[in-house]
Amino acid sequence: MDKFMKWMEEKFVPVAGRIGSQRHLAAIRDGFVGIMPLVLAGSIAVLLNNTLGAWIPGLGNILGPINSNVWWGTFAMLALLVTFSVGYNLAKSYEEDGLSAGLISVAAFLITLPQGTDESGWGFLWNGYLDAKGLFTGLIVALIATEIFVKLTKRGLVIKMPENVPPAVGKAFAALIPGFISVYVFGLITFLITKAGLNSLYDVIFNIIQKPLMGLGQGVVSVVLIPILINLFWFFGLHGANIFEPIMQSIYMPALVENAAAVEAGLKAPHLVTKTFFDSYVHLGGSGATLALILAIFLVVKERKEYKEVAKLSLAPGIFQINESIMYGLPIVLNPILFIPFLLVPGVISLIAYLATAIGLVPPTYVVIPWISPVGIGAFLGTGAKGIGSIMAAILALVNFAVATLIYLPFVKMAEKQAIDREKAK
Numbered sequence: 001m002d003k004f005m006k007w008m009e010e011k012f013v014p015v016a017g018r019i020g021s022q023r024h025l026a027a028i029r030d031g032f033v034g035i036m037p038l039v040l041a042g043s044i045a046v047l048l049n050n051t052l053g054a055w056i057p058g059l060g061n062i063l064g065p066i067n068s069n070v071w072w073g074t075f076a077m078l079a080l081l082v083t084f085s086v087g088y089n090l091a092k093s094y095e096e097d098g099l100s101a102g103l104i105s106v107a108a109f110l111i112t113l114p115q116g117t118d119e120s121g122w123g124f125l126w127n128g129y130l131d132a133k134g135l136f137t138g139l140i141v142a143l144i145a146t147e148i149f150v151k152l153t154k155r156g157l158v159i160k161m162p163e164n165v166p167p168a169v170g171k172a173f174a175a176l177i178p179g180f181i182s183v184y185v186f187g188l189i190t191f192l193i194t195k196a197g198l199n200s201l202y203d204v205i206f207n208i209i210q211k212p213l214m215g216l217g218q219g220v221v222s223v224v225l226i227p228i229l230i231n232l233f234w235f236f237g238l239h240g241a242n243i244f245e246p247i248m249q250s251i252y253m254p255a256l257v258e259n260a261a262a263v264e265a266g267l268k269a270p271h272l273v274t275k276t277f278f279d280s281y282v283h284l285g286g287s288g289a290t291l292a293l294i295l296a297i298f299l300v301v302k303e304r305k306e307y308k309e310v311a312k313l314s315l316a317p318g319i320f321q322i323n324e325s326i327m328y329g330l331p332i333v334l335n336p337i338l339f340i341p342f343l344l345v346p347g348v349i350s351l352i353a354y355l356a357t358a359i360g361l362v363p364p365t366y367v368v369i370p371w372i373s374p375v376g377i378g379a380f381l382g383t384g385a386k387g388i389g390s391i392m393a394a395i396l397a398l399v400n401f402a403v404a405t406l407i408y409l410p411f412v413k414m415a416e417k418q419a420i421d422r423e424k425a426k
Helices: 002-020 023-034 036-050 059-073 075-093 098-112 132-154 167-174 176-195 201-217 220-235 240-264 275-281 290-300 305-319 324-329 336-358 377-382 387-425
Strands: 115-118 121-124
Touching: 023 036, 023 075, 023 132, 023 240, 036 059, 036 075, 036 240, 059 075, 075 098, 075 132, 075 240, 098 132, 098 167, 098 176, 132 176, 132 201, 132 240, 167 176, 176 201, 201 220, 201 240, 220 240, 220 275, 220 336, 240 275, 275 336, 275 377, 275 387, 290 305, 290 324, 290 336, 290 387, 305 324, 305 387, 336 387, 377 387
Parallel strands: none
Antiparallel strands: 115 121
């Protein structure tokens, strides 16, 4: 174990740290965080339509149109919102004009979409390109367009206005040449792709990158491995959830949006696993299901008062999925005894949840839930908060919590014994 720990600290931690602070991944993570209020609004609209709107006669006639309007401005425009937010955050990380970069990213994204004509004249085909299916295209375009904008700006390829010109006007003219070049680059790319008979950049990215990745993310190996890797980063003091957030959002958020659209249309949800799946069944009290660890401490620790004090202080935050206090206070970080259960627990309970969803014991998740939702409540809401399926989802979350507690119990007891032995040896 000592050799392994030394190797990980020397080889793994530095690389993991660089990944976690990588500018473009951070921009994607922060871009999704920025639009989270809108995603929650769209998800609540879907939830209300399928609960109150379905339960109370006549109410659906009022709620339905309102919620449909909200859905149109949120979920149906997800790729557009993310494109702006990622471009904005990436430019801000360079200390450049985020607003201009966000707007340029949106313009470049729209340029790449397939064009079409109808009776009203020229215009692109909205349906299916601005929602979650266009997410990868939006992300890639935002990153490239913003990089072009930033690089040209930093090279001084800008129009400088006199100092007495209002700042907003000055920024607009400063962005003129970099913005012009950025959007024309994507105009050229789109022209070349169209001439090559590949229809659009969206089709190329969706078929080559997004679709295969989403399919890979639905496999049992990915579902079990991802939470284990998140915890592996956490074990070395790195915020595993933040490091993996770009992956989780890029792969599992589109799956959730497609599930929501299918349920709203009265169809079967097409994906077993979404981001809400992990929040509902795996991250019980935070990464590593540490709320179960807190319960294990209360159950078996007899002599080590500091363990119980940390558990008491961590209980209230843990109920709402906040676990930094137990992570660093116990600690779990670099604790060789807790290393095994900390990696074992997410693997086991994610497998249980996957199998339960695959055999139809619980319905797939399709509602975005606040990540602070307590154990059981999050699963109930995430599966639509109606019928026996949602009740079974809540029960499944509680079963996973019990399983996690059982796994932690012997290791907590072992950790206490080792601490007592060390104290006696002094």
